[in-house]
Amino acid sequence: MSFAAASAALDAAFPGRIDRGQAVRDQHGAGDSWHPVAPPDAVFQPVSTEEVAQAVRICAAHGCPIVPFGAGSCIEGQVNATQGGLCLDLSRMDRILRLSAPDMDVTVEAGLTRQRLNEDLRATGLFLPIDIGAHATLGGMASTRASGTMTVRHGTMADLVMGLTVVLPDGEVIRTGGRARKSASGYDLTHLFVGSEGTLGVITELTLRLTGIPEAAKAGLYSFADLQAATDTVVEALQFGLCLNRIELMDALQMRAINAFNGTDLPEMPTLLVDLTGSAAQVDTDRATFAALAQDHGATVHPVDTPEAYAHVWALRHSALYAARGLRPGASSLSTDVCVPVSDLPGLVAGITATLQAEGLVAPMHGHVGDGNFHLVMLFDPADAEEMARVQRVHGELVHRALALGGTATGEHGVGLGKKPYMEAEHGAALALMKRLKVAVDPQNLMNPGKIFDI
Template identity: 50%
Template sequence: MISDTEVDTSLVDGTGIAEAVEKLRNRFGQAVSVNETIRKQHANITTWHPVQSPNAVFFPRSTDEVSEAVRICAEHNVPIIPFGAGTSLEGNVNAPFGGVSIDLSGMSEILAVNEEDMDCVVQAGVTRKQLNEYVKATGLFFPIDPGANATLGGMASTRASGTNAVRYGTMRENVLGLTVVMADGSIRKTGGRARKSAAGYDMTRLFVGAEGTLGVITELTVRLHGVPQAISSATCSFPDLLSACNAVISTIRFGLPIARIELLDEIQIRACNLHSKMSIPEQPTLFLEFHGTDAGVVEQVELFEEIAREWSGSDFGRALRPEDRSRLWQARHDVYWACLALRPGSKFIATDVCVPISRLGDCMVQTQKDILETGLVAPIVGHVGDGNFHVSVMADINDAGEMQRIDDFIGRLNLRAIEMEGTCTGEHGIGQGKRGFLLREHGDNVESMWAVKRALDPGNIMNPGKIFATTFLERLR
């Protein structure tokens, strides 16, 4: 694994931070908190990376307030860390240099819903569940489902996807435009409501996935989709991972318009059975969902079952009633809690990779073998329709030897995916945890990324210490 344990502390200026925080408190009053508990809650709260708290947390209510706060921070060269719901998994919201966390959860207004055009405009703190509840009566829905009830601003910043991505795409495909506060406090609007454009650079996509390192997203225009007439969910078990992966590949190549296709290995199924009181055979299993007309869904299910049988699929289970579908997908979303029960007292370490779908079977089988040889408790679950899978390592973080084995395993997993022409992260982002692999994956293109970063954030105050490895920055000096 590429070493990236050191950080550049050149940004740290205690006097500047203190002055900026004082100005923010004088201007915004109780909307700025320096409470230690609140500051810790706005650092790394969902992963195993060390907690690095900001010096203050600001709770804005509008784009203009964010702009004013950023101007104050920029004046004193104070780091800014955008914060949504705090569900990111690679230390994306940590504050390694201190600074001000801008919590956008209070900016939760749905500003416009355009039913005919199937889009809407929202503030960055709106969550996906909140939006879907709001538009439910229109017959529309927002499909991106990363599991957690994340904010749309955070989902855009990390280019989130989830269980529906195989049919509806990721945040990259579903964001039409953005309002962004830049590093100097200026406000920029990107994109628009047109479904496509050939006018100049695609600035919207530049900010989607930038993890807050280029600016603070405060508003989004996103696509909505029609709720299908019929929805059916199903499960299907396989004798081994390779057979399950081959069934997935055949399903995608056949052109079956499947909405969700998730693969859980036998260890993950065991955990789900125990936690969610299910009775699925403890074998690699696909969780599936089909969207369409009544007749179309029936046809899709029948075609999938034919494909699955060619790869020894069995124990087909169907979930037609909404409550049964909900129970099935809740079990999928509850893998975090289910995994922790496999090793009480352990810490959950999540990592993900993504490979071309033709290499999915090889990558998953090699990874499972690596897990067994390393002696880890680490179930596998994946959004396999697009070649993305997660490994959930249950770790004793107080055992230095075990943590080193886990670090080495994650390094091998990342390099395995890159060598298969994939990526070290399909949806978790780089953050702090995978900075050492960005150069391995993108080579000299990282210099182009850094050039963009320097152009838009010359003071390096926007979420510093994320995405770019210290080793890479030293190379440029």
């Protein structure tokens, strides 16, 4: 497989639009991750599904690898072109193609970001209830099965994608799913491509389920003596059926990082940040109930009573990754996530925290505790091979501990390159079926080769 064979044909089809500049290639060969840069041989920015299909057909005819690219915000090396080839940057495909406010659904091109979509939807009273930290494209979010802070109430991208337009590895264009709210017709191909990380085809259009902007939204901030008390509060709150929209947990080290990064003086203790949405009366009642549950577990309640305070605390939460990195300027970070049953979260965090301390590593923790999903940001010197080995060792221990609890190696970051070593342990014989599906759809192994697993 090589780009050289396809190069002349691509230039002829798209004169002056195949970018071979080193800086552009490097920028497209690395996401927001610790993995070494692996640039493609060239970058192409199509403006339509037809152009994507034409480029893919040329690459397929010449055995050239193809790496789809959205915004490059991925954590696990999904866009790194480890075998070179052509990077398809879909960021110019950013239109809303169709909107039905009565049906609460929308069809968009894959390069549109979730922020742009929600800004454009605001006047309709609708929004896409996915809240991740990055300015990611919707195609990339579907490809990695993104979720974020609102999952506890609204689910993940897998729950909100109704249909897709996909360019297959031979250049054929297919449409999966549709606008019906449910279907019992045939294989669920939509969700075959959601989470496939560009290894089965290029998502170019998405039909998405929307929801109404709630009448009221209020937050609460609660400091606890330990993580066990915080997660016990969350379990009880979930059982009460409160109108919880987001339930975020930050450990003491993460709170120290947030204070340093933002110039705040919040208690540097395990902290829950919750968001409740619904009718004004329901939100007030349920927030009071949550505060009572938290106080029963020894929490200190910090008032968040104005729209300005609400916006401020969520801005603090969204700064968590960059604040964590700020604890050690100049260091690299291995940002990883796992997901386990909520009740198992305190034991997992306690165990891995003890390991981190024994290894002498700095790793703030934050996560979506309502889902049992949390992130460690392990900081290290990339020039220190011994420290890197310790980080990798702890990373592996974290994943295996999560799997032993019935959890998963990644709740939302995806597999890419970073979680490949753990796929067999998690999936067993099912991994062989995934490989057979990959070969059936992409027999030349051209679509984002080397990601998720090797064939």
